[in-house]
Amino acid sequence: MKHVANTLFIGVLVSTGLLAQTTTTRNAAADWPMYNRDLAGTRYSPLTQINPTNVARLTQAWSYRLRPEGKVLAAPSPNEIFQEVTPIVVNGVMYLLSGDRVVALEPETGKEIWTYELKEGLASFRGVSYWRGDRSNPPRIFFTTARKMMALNAVTGEPSTGFGTNGEIELKIPYIGAPAIYKNLILMGSNFFGPGQRHINPALETSVGESGDTHAYDARSGKLLWEFHTIPREGEAGNETWGFDSW
Known part of the structure; x- marks a missing residue:
């Protein structure tokens, strides 16, 4: 797999003679709120501004440096950042991960709205998730660091203190x-x-769940709500079909 390091050449492109998607026309159709765009995984955008008649006139609008000039990251790649993700866009704001930072950008210009820098370690290179919030909680950005899941206020970039312990x-x-x-x-x-x-704590590797288990957490509090064992354990339906060393 080829990685694009250090610079994000954004897929927001403009063409001479075309009007870019403006802030006054932001709507759900212009959003790309998650990987694959929707839970059905359609990867389909209903926008029609770019079409077969003008696609040849597209040019690069802007680029964004994933690793700020002079910044040194934690090992094993102190001088390189790569992403395997599509940035998400919600309500006219683009969100992405950049090594040890989470960034909110203006899609039209690439200008930073806010940045959040992790206190230790690196964020996942697989992207962020957006929760629209409710009456008691503002929208949140969720991401993982392999060992933790963290929540940020989508508007300010500050940790969501009501989620887990200080937002994690x-x-x-x-x-x-x-x-x-x-x-x-x-x-x-x-x-x-x-x-x-190995598990981050090998002593717990067999007691906390096998690889592949699915979990559901409350987006408001961070509480673990349920866990599904992909490989059924003793007493669970289907366990009798899993003999020794089954795959």
């Missing part, structure tokens, strides 16, 4: 993907442990 919760099993959001639920899986990979 510990994950029993590491996860580097962008969580799926459904209503007030945060849905996420668990990373597969390949050769040389």
Whole structure:
């Protein structure tokens, strides 16, 4: 897989003679609020401004440096950042991860609205998730750091203190993907442990759940609501079909 390091050449392109999507026309159709755009995974945009008659005239609108000039990151890649994600756009704001930072940008210009820098470690390179909030809580941005899931106020970039402890919760099993959001639920899986990979606390590896288990958290409080064991345990439906060393 080829990684694009250090600079994000944004897919927001403009063409001579075309009007860019303006702030006055922001609506749900212009949003890309999650990976694949929707829970059905359609990757379909209903916008028609760019079409077969003008696509050849597109030019680069702007670029954004993922690693600020002179910034040194934590090992193993102190001088390189790569992303394997599509930035999300909600209500005219673009959100993405950049090494040890979470960034909100103006889609039209690439100008920073806010940035949040992690106190330690790196954020996942698989992107962020957006929760629209409710009457008691403003919209939030969720992301993982392998060991934790964190929540930021989508407007200010500050940690959402009502979520977990000061805006973060510990994950029993590491996860580097962008969580799926459904209503007030945060849905996420668990990373597969390949050769040389272990649980962050090997002593708990068999007691906290196998790789692949699915979890649901409350987007408001961070409370774990339920856990589905992909490999059924003793007493659970289907356990009798899983013999020794089953795959």
